[in-house]
Amino acid sequence: MTRYSVLLVEDELSMRLGMQHALSRTRYEVATAAEAETACQLLQERPFDLVITDLRLPGMSGMQLLERIHELHPGTGVILITAFPEVELAVQAIKAGAFDFLCKPFPRDGLLIALDRYFRFLDLKRENARLRGEQGKDEFIGESPAMLKVFERISAIACSCVPVLVCGPSGSGKELVAGALHRLSKRKDRPFIKINCAALPEQLLESELFGHEKGAFTGAQQARIGKFEAADGGTLFFDEAGEMPLALQAKLLRVLEDQEVTPVGGNRPRKVDVRTVFATARNLEEAMAEGRFREDLFYRINVVPVNLPPLRERGGDVALLTERFLRRFCALHGRQATLSDQARQALLDYDYPGNVRELRNAVEHAVILCTEDSIHLGHLPARIRNAVTAGPARERTEDDPPVLLAEAVAQFERRRIMEALEQTGGRKIQAAQLLGITRKQLWLKLKELDIAL
Helix, strand or coil, X not given: CCCEEEEEECCCHHHHHHHHHHHHCCCEEEEEECCHHHHHHHHHHCCCCEXXXXXXXXXXXXXXXXXXXXXXXXXCEEEEEEEHHHHHHHHHHHXXXXXXXXXXXXCHHHXXXXXXXXXXXXXXXXXXXXXXXXXXXXXXXXXXXXXXXXXXXXXXXXXXXXXEEEECCCCCCHHHHXXXXXXXXXXXXXXXXXXXXXXXXXXXXXXXXXXXXXXXXXXXXXXXXXHHHHCCCCEEEEECHHHCCHHHHHHHHHHHHHCEECCECCCCCEECCCEEEEXXXXXXXXXXXXXXXXXXXXXXXXXXXEECCCHHHCXXXXXXXXXXXXXHHHHHHXXXXXXXXXXXXXXXXXCCCCHHHHHHHHHHHHHHHCCCCEEXXXXXXXXXXXXXXXXXXXXXXXXXXXXCHHHHHHHHHHHHHHHHHHHCCCCHHHHHHHHCCCHHHHHXXXXXXXXXX
């Protein structure tokens, strides 16, 4: 059970000792002070989960102490002790940030109930913060030198306001970089808005970004703000920025320079304060050479680039990500599965042209198909399984030894059995039916061909 820390500030000795005794007998670690000045000294030495303080104290008042607590430790809760005639003052303290107040005299149970209410609230608050902090982080982990460089770059530029260009192959986690830049910035409590430049028709993209006035075009029955205004004070993420039409690129450059947007059909610009992050899997320098991307916009958004490596260049990160995804999808789908040695090695050996996204989908695929306690090779997607069982294909040469008929037949049988198991999700009875053999014959073939499932 969690042992919460409580600072009790009460000048009346008998009341202070009584409350300390009541709280110490439960799950609370209690420190005491007879006046606010001593309490401030204790708070400077260490944080507390909760401070309980009388409103009437010698020297600094409870209200002044409340303000000081918020300066030193904004996350610390405060419960006030007050006499009945001071309820209006206590209400003012609640508005100033106190959690609750207790009117003298109060029973021991009343004190414990008040603390229980606060710590239930605190637990919920911490859990919500933890969940918000973990959103999108499942695959944004790594210990490889390549990813450590990425993390260092993100930490260095997160609090700046300049545009960021994130480059990397499809599925490598460019959106996760944008999310991390937002979470680590001073804009973290403001909106994080995404727009996919390839998903919208060219004629709608300008309206999506800048908004439009009523009657600006057919169907514009009312005025609407765009993504820039929606993201005001926060971050706007442009996915697949290399697909942006040239005409829109010129208007976007003007917005980045002036921090103003003009809605479609309008003539009065509106000020915005937005941090922009652009992501692309394209080579924008090649796109510039081909006339598909403006040179001036490229240099405007490429002030501090972040380059994401493909998964095949991240070494041991594959194992790290695999374990994270396995825990995540087992919890999501109500399974308790582990990876067999063969399946684990197959995942480690695969090249992942689809990068982290492909690994994530492969692990979820296996978890869904697995009906036992262990994920075997047959539960993995065919492309991974075939890469392991077949190995890299190559042309035979005259120097190669002849392939015996029995060996060729074994290779064919292995491939056909694996295909049947893939089609049936690893269910052997249905796989045997597809192959036109009995279940016993399938078991014998699995043993003969050393196929571990």
